[in-house]
Amino acid sequence: MPWLIKPYMTTTFRLMLLYATTLIVVGGLLFGGMDWLVDSQMTRDLDKSVLERIDQLRLTDAQEGIKGVALIITRRTSEAVPMRYFYYLLQAPDGHRIAGNLPEMTPWTGWRELPLPEQGNWPEDEQSRHGLLAMGTRLDDGIFLVIAKDIFDLNVMKDRLHLSIAAGALFTLAAAVAGGILISAVFRRRLDAIANISREICHEGNLSRRIPLRGNNDEFDHLSGHINSMLERIESLMAGVRQVSDDIAHDLRTPLTRLRRRLENARSHAESVRDYEIAVERAIDESDTLLTTIGALLRIAQIESHLQRGNFGPVDLSAVVLTIVETFAPVAEDQGRTLRGIVAPTVVLPGGEGGDSDLLIQMLANLVENGLRHTPPGSTILLSLEPATGTRGPQIVVADDGPGIPAAERQKVFQRFYRLDASRTTSGNGLGLSLVAAVAKLHRIDIRMEDNHPGLRVVLCFGGARAPRLTGSPDGQIIP
Amino acid sequence: MYGVALGYPLGHNDMKILVIEDDGETADDIAHTLQKRGHWVIVAPDGNSGLALGMTMAFDLLIVDRRLPGLDGLSLVRTIRDKGSLMPVLFLSALSGIDDRVAGLNGGGDDYLSKPFAVAELIARVEALGRRASLGTVPSILAVADLVMDLVARTVSRAGRPIELLPREWQLLEFLLRHSGQVVTKSMLLEHVWGTRFDPGTSVVETHVSRMRKKVDEGFGLDLINTVRGVGYCLRAGD
Numbered sequence: 001m002p003w004l005i006k007p008y009m010t011t012t013f014r015l016m017l018l019y020a021t022t023l024i025v026v027g028g029l030l031f032g033g034m035d036w037l038v039d040s041q042m043t044r045d046l047d048k049s050v051l052e053r054i055d056q057l058r059l060t061d062a063q064e065g066i067k068g069v070a071l072i073i074t075r076r077t078s079e080a081v082p083m084r085y086f087y088y089l090l091q092a093p094d095g096h097r098i099a100g101n102l103p104e105m106t107p108w109t110g111w112r113e114l115p116l117p118e119q120g121n122w123p124e125d126e127q128s129r130h131g132l133l134a135m136g137t138r139l140d141d142g143i144f145l146v147i148a149k150d151i152f153d154l155n156v157m158k159d160r161l162h163l164s165i166a167a168g169a170l171f172t173l174a175a176a177v178a179g180g181i182l183i184s185a186v187f188r189r190r191l192d193a194i195a196n197i198s199r200e201i202c203h204e205g206n207l208s209r210r211i212p213l214r215g216n217n218d219e220f221d222h223l224s225g226h227i228n229s230m231l232e233r234i235e236s237l238m239a240g241v242r243q244v245s246d247d248i249a250h251d252l253r254t255p256l257t258r259l260r261r262r263l264e265n266a267r268s269h270a271e272s273v274r275d276y277e278i279a280v281e282r283a284i285d286e287s288d289t290l291l292t293t294i295g296a297l298l299r300i301a302q303i304e305s306h307l308q309r310g311n312f313g314p315v316d317l318s319a320v321v322l323t324i325v326e327t328f329a330p331v332a333e334d335q336g337r338t339l340r341g342i343v344a345p346t347v348v349l350p351g352g353e354g355g356d357s358d359l360l361i362q363m364l365a366n367l368v369e370n371g372l373r374h375t376p377p378g379s380t381i382l383l384s385l386e387p388a389t390g391t392r393g394p395q396i397v398v399a400d401d402g403p404g405i406p407a408a409e410r411q412k413v414f415q416r417f418y419r420l421d422a423s424r425t426t427s428g429n430g431l432g433l434s435l436v437a438a439v440a441k442l443h444r445i446d447i448r449m450e451d452n453h454p455g456l457r458v459v460l461c462f463g464g465a466r467a468p469r470l471t472g473s474p475d476g477q478i479i480p
Numbered sequence: 481m482y483g484v485a486l487g488y489p490l491g492h493n494d495m496k497i498l499v500i501e502d503d504g505e506t507a508d509d510i511a512h513t514l515q516k517r518g519h520w521v522i523v524a525p526d527g528n529s530g531l532a533l534g535m536t537m538a539f540d541l542l543i544v545d546r547r548l549p550g551l552d553g554l555s556l557v558r559t560i561r562d563k564g565s566l567m568p569v570l571f572l573s574a575l576s577g578i579d580d581r582v583a584g585l586n587g588g589g590d591d592y593l594s595k596p597f598a599v600a601e602l603i604a605r606v607e608a609l610g611r612r613a614s615l616g617t618v619p620s621i622l623a624v625a626d627l628v629m630d631l632v633a634r635t636v637s638r639a640g641r642p643i644e645l646l647p648r649e650w651q652l653l654e655f656l657l658r659h660s661g662q663v664v665t666k667s668m669l670l671e672h673v674w675g676t677r678f679d680p681g682t683s684v685v686e687t688h689v690s691r692m693r694k695k696v697d698e699g700f701g702l703d704l705i706n707t708v709r710g711v712g713y714c715l716r717a718g719d
Contacts, residue, residue: 291596296679311582326648327674331687362678369681432681 015187016180023176024169031165038161042154047111050135053086053147061139066090069139070099077101085150087117087132093142100146107144108136114148129155190220194227207235237305243416244301251417251430252290259286289429296431297416303359303438311356315349317394317462320357321385324364328372336377339368342384347394349462355443363439366432367398367458375402375455393463401455410449495519495540495610500530500556501572502548506595510543513599514606527551534560539567540610546573546584554587561588568609572597581677600711604663622657625717627696627704629657638700648673649692656705656715665712689713 060068073088077100089102097104102117114132134148197211210231211224266279325341332339349355364383371381381400388394405413412418414437417430440447446461497519501507504525511521522539524530527550534542534556542560546553557569571584571592584592591605622629626639636643636653645653651673656664666685671677693705706714 323674323676327684327688328682330691331682331684334687335682358676358678361676365678365680365684372682 011187013184016177016184019180019183020173020176023172027169027172031169035161035165039158042157046133046149046151046154050133050147050149054135054137054145057145057147058137058139066098066139066141066143069145073099085152087134087146087148087150089144089146089148091144091146093144098143102134102146102148105146107138109138111135114146116150126152129159131155194220194224201231207231207238240301240304244297247297247416248294252293255286255290255293259283259290262286293429293431296429296435300416300431300435300438303435303442311358312354313357315355315357315360317347317349317360317385317396318343318345320360321364321383321396323361324368325383328365328368332368332372332381335372337372337375338380339372340380340382342382344385344387344394347385347387349394349443356439359439359442363436363460364396364398366436370432371398371400371402371456375400379455388463392461395462396460397457398460399452399455399457401452404451404454404456405449407451413449495606496538497521497541497543497606498524498530498533498537498539499543500524500527500534500548500553501543501545502526503545506545506572509599510602513603517603517607519606527553527556531556531559534565534567535563541606542567542569543606544569544571544589546571554583557588570605570609598711600663600708601665601667604665604668604712607662608659608664608668622654622660624657624660624704624715625702626700627657629654636696638696643695645692645695648688649695652688652692653696656713660715663708663712663714668712 057069057072060072070090073090076086077088087102088100089105090098090100091104091107092098095104102114112134114134116130116132130150130152132148133151134146136144136146139145194211197209201207201209210228213221213224213228215221262279263283266276266283270276270279321341321343325339325343329339329341368381368383371379375381379400379402381398384397384399386395386397413433416434418433419430437447439445440460444463448459448461450457450459497514499507499510499514499521501510501523502525507523507525511523514521522533522537524533527548529550530544530548531551542557544553544557548556551559553571553573557571560567560569568590569588571589572595573581573584573592574595581592581594590609593602593605620630620632622631627636628638629636631654634650636645636650652669655669655672669685669689670680689705693703697703697705702717704715704717706716708714
């Protein structure tokens with residue numbers, strides 16, 4: 001694994017280090033504070049017990065005189081189990097000991113550390129922990145009093161505390177490192193999963209790979225989800241591009257071959273300037289058809305890749321449909337067909353983002369022209385705009401009473417260059433409905449082809465996939 | 481539609497045109513075509529030299545490619561517009577998306593033509609733009625020969641006889657009258673009369689023009705609305 005080679009380079013290692021350092025610093029502060037607190041509290045307790053005894057003896061001195069004091073000291077020091085580790089010295093001004101179990105010494109006042117008067121009563125390893133904390137004071141008549149306490153308990157306590165602190169720190173450190181490694185490993189594994197998939201996609205070009213989700217809805221799942229939807233998008237775009245290039249390869253080769261053959265014929269067979277002129281005229285027409293087809297393909301591709309959203313704005317659907325009816329009614333009439341429109345007034349495009357009215361006009365124009373092209377003379381094409389109801393958005397219906405499309409073919413007609421056998425001879429490049437589908441998808445229009453008994457009925461339902469944020473009144477007026 | 485213009489009427493053509501286009505063959509084609517129409521053409525092969533020429537000399541029209549080496553077409557036109565110049569600008573572009581067209585028109589262009597284009601389409605748009613700049617004031621009455629359109633009273637009459645027009649027919653005739661003597665292509669009519677850039681597979685423009693023509697020309701001796709084969713229409717009082 002690469003992170004073993006240069007572990008200091010990985011983010012996870014740095015995270016681990018940061019985690020461990022933080023734990024150690026915080027732990028150190030905590031333990032240090034605890035040590036200081038316990039130590040000072042215990043020392044204070046010890047001081048207090050010594051001072052209390054001094055006060056007690058001073059009181060005795062005041063009430064009963066030095067004899068009383070000496071009596072108490074003698075009693076205490078001669079007890080079979082002396083008051084645990086207390087030592088006394090009552091020393092006369094001339095330097096001799098009146099009572100107590102400490103050797104005579106030069107008088108002093110205040111706190112002082114003293115060696116133990118007797119050695120060897122304790123095991124060897126405890127020796128160093130013993131020591132006296134002594135308070136020297138003067139009573140009346142120059143009498144010197146010392147009360148001392150063995151700090152063995154304190155030292156033992158301190159040692160235990162330090163031991164447990166050290167153990168705690170060691171455990172914390174171990175936990176920090178282990179936790180860090182664990183976290184790194186978890187991060188690493190999730191990241192490796194993403195990196196591996198990315199690498200595979202890069203190397204194999206297989207865009208259908210997806211990062212597996214854990215299903216626990218964590219940040220990695222979110223990230224993976226985003227990457228997956230990005231991959232999906234790239235895949236569909238790539239598929240679109242591939243589709244377009246395939247289409248171009250397959251369906252443009254035929255007219256190009258025809259163009260070439262015609263030019264070749266002209267070169268070898270033309271006998272007059274007029275022949276050449278005709279050939280050139282035809283070649284130009286043929287190129288125009290090709291250019292139109294390529295233009296249509298590019299336009300579809302552009303719409304499909306959602307690049308045209310920039311042109312979105314509010315759209316008055318009623319106006320759009322009326323324009324189509326008004327524009328194509330004379331065309332239909334000239335072709336011996338009838339175009340009728342039933343248009344609900346003041347219907348606007350639902351949803352916040354609006355639409356591209358140029359594209360919507362193009363879409364409807366293609367559908368109406370399709371109706372004109374694939375119906376016999378005398379047919380009627382009905383274009384209607386119905387307002388939104390409570391359950392659906394507004395819808396546009398283009399219906400004719402021509403031969404219709406067999407149910408099995410209804411989805412296929414949206415494919416590029418797909419043409420029904422029956423319509424091979426009519427004009428058109430087989431891209432009109434592909435463009436309709438692309439515009440519909442861009443506007444999230446739900447498009448259905450139904451049987452009109454007889455004929456074809458194309459239903460365009462707006463705001464299909466999303467729940468439309470509209471309230472529909474009975475007469476269908478939209479209140480956005 | 482991409483055919484060579486035959487019988488294209490020659491108007492009052494002496495415009496000074498700056499063509500900023502990096503593709504040598506296209507630039508030569510454009511220059512050659514426009515010179516044959518009687519215009520005076522200078523070609524700049526890149527954005528910076530184009531800008532230098534555009535800033536120092538007065539032209540009746542700039543033809544600017546969107547993609548240029550050095551300074552791109554949009555920035556060039558924006559720079560010229562920022563200096564207060566009102567020279568008409570026709571953008572050329574291989575980008576045919578509607579968004580690109582809108583960007584071009586918002587960026588200071590007066591018209592937009594996507595490649596590949598027919599020579600006749602270029603001439604029609606160039607001459608319509610040159611004319612637009614020289615129009616200046618907006619007239620309230622448009623007239624050619626005995627055809628009179630009163631824009632205020634909203635009436636049309638020919639030889640004193642009133643003509644009833646549908647709204648779309650009115651718009652068509654108004655556009656033709658405003659460009660009388662010039663060739664107007666079908667795509668120009670779609671853009672300006674329908675206000676949209678859709679691409680009809682059927683003869684939408686032809687149908688509407690022929691209906692309007694019936695009302696305007698039928699029964700009068702002289703046909704004012706002439707078809708320019710393979711290109712478009714021209715409203716004029718005689719050949």
